Amino acid sequence: MEKISSEEVSVKMQYPSRRSFLAGFTTAAAALPAAASAGEAYWRMVRRQFPFSEKKVPMNAANMCPPPRAVTERLVELTRDTDADCSFNNRAKFKKLLEQSRAHIARQLGVSPDELALVRNTTEANNIICNGLPLEPGDEVLLWDQNHPTNNVAWDVRAARFGFKVRRVSTPPRPAGPEELAEVFLRALSPRTRVVSLTHLSNVTGVRLPVREIAEAARKRGVYVHVDGAQTWGAFDLNLREMGCDSFSASAQKWFVGPREAGILYVRAEHIPRIWPGTVGADWGREVSPAVTGVRKFESMGQRDNARLAALDTAAGFLDAVGQRRVEERVLELARVLKDRLADLGVKLVTPRNPELSGGVCIVEAPAENRRKAVDILYQDRGIAAAPTGGLRLCPHIYNTMEHIDRAVQAVKSVRKLLA
Numbered sequence: 001m002e003k004i005s006s007e008e009v010s011v012k013m014q015y016p017s018r019r020s021f022l023a024g025f026t027t028a029a030a031a032l033p034a035a036a037s038a039g040e041a042y043w044r045m046v047r048r049q050f051p052f053s054e055k056k057v058p059m060n061a062a063n064m065c066p067p068p069r070a071v072t073e074r075l076v077e078l079t080r081d082t083d084a085d086c087s088f089n090n091r092a093k094f095k096k097l098l099e100q101s102r103a104h105i106a107r108q109l110g111v112s113p114d115e116l117a118l119v120r121n122t123t124e125a126n127n128i129i130c131n132g133l134p135l136e137p138g139d140e141v142l143l144w145d146q147n148h149p150t151n152n153v154a155w156d157v158r159a160a161r162f163g164f165k166v167r168r169v170s171t172p173p174r175p176a177g178p179e180e181l182a183e184v185f186l187r188a189l190s191p192r193t194r195v196v197s198l199t200h201l202s203n204v205t206g207v208r209l210p211v212r213e214i215a216e217a218a219r220k221r222g223v224y225v226h227v228d229g230a231q232t233w234g235a236f237d238l239n240l241r242e243m244g245c246d247s248f249s250a251s252a253q254k255w256f257v258g259p260r261e262a263g264i265l266y267v268r269a270e271h272i273p274r275i276w277p278g279t280v281g282a283d284w285g286r287e288v289s290p291a292v293t294g295v296r297k298f299e300s301m302g303q304r305d306n307a308r309l310a311a312l313d314t315a316a317g318f319l320d321a322v323g324q325r326r327v328e329e330r331v332l333e334l335a336r337v338l339k340d341r342l343a344d345l346g347v348k349l350v351t352p353r354n355p356e357l358s359g360g361v362c363i364v365e366a367p368a369e370n371r372r373k374a375v376d377i378l379y380q381d382r383g384i385a386a387a388p389t390g391g392l393r394l395c396p397h398i399y400n401t402m403e404h405i406d407r408a409v410q411a412v413k414s415v416r417k418l419l420a
Helices: 018-031 040-047 069-084 093-109 122-132 153-162 178-188 211-220 269-274 294-299 306-322 324-345 368-382 402-414
Strands: 116-119 140-144 165-169 193-199 224-228 247-251 263-267 362-364 392-394
Touching: 069 306, 093 116, 093 306, 116 122, 116 294, 122 153, 122 193, 122 224, 122 247, 122 263, 140 153, 140 178, 153 165, 165 178, 178 193, 178 211, 193 211, 211 224, 263 269, 263 294, 306 324, 324 362, 324 402, 368 392, 368 402, 392 402
Parallel strands: 140 165, 140 193, 193 224, 224 247
Antiparallel strands: 116 263, 247 263, 362 392
């Protein structure tokens, strides 16, 4: 480790193994002065754990994040191990490793390992719930019109087959507070409502719903509550038990900074027996019942890439090393600074500036026909990777620095004419 200066703490990290990497990171973080522990020196150290080049800076965490080196190296290590010996004997170790991933993530989310399935992504998890809950003609499913399509259109497809009703609610484009958002859903509940399926934080506006308040009211009426947490898992310090939802889905490649094509599905224990899985694999058994094999029935998909599921444990360990509360505070800080500086430019924000109503997803108004061009200019000319989703979308995460925020603001300034 280099000498700590008042300007910046520069930490030389060697990466011979996942364990030593995380130990080195934790030791380096502890060596920082207390006053600097959440300052820019600390976050520059965090940034150095990610391999991307300063020439092309990722700022689209709502879609995909680069994993830290420790996660990639663990994935490569386990993949090479399997390739060198793909016998049942050698691969037997993965049973324990996958359970370690499950237990670690469950602990972070405040739930039991027996309520957490390791699936491929949010899409798969949403569809398990959509297709697995028992619903009949006359039943009603209540959706937010800003839900991701896998938590929106998927319900339409099933309703077309089985005859239940889907209703969508819209929230105010400029909500005054969480209470106003919650009230929209509470008013929409009817005696026929069986399911409320929500996206925790919209990927097209950046609005964050007060899920806890909605879930509490819905569950008092016996209504099942599913939450798509793709934009909050890894970005927020979540406790699903306190949130009050009956199920929760998310992908690891987003804010969780984990491996791609890996995700989670939490289902409250009391509901697991009545939900049918979407795929029936060799592990299912002979009995035809949704109660078979507990939450792990949702993982019966044939051969899995066990290396990436095992690497989830490393990603969880990395976030532990940073501290999930600290991650949340940093995400909100980056988003606040970004939104404030964009507003100073005179561009119009789709996303609320109030942190109670938002998260790390920041969207600037832009005509649909100009969004792709603006994104291309930001990437090619300024080295900022954004998205044309809902406008011009910028989503900073813990690997981004304040210098990156400045650079993104200057990039947006260069395309202001396209945003009008």
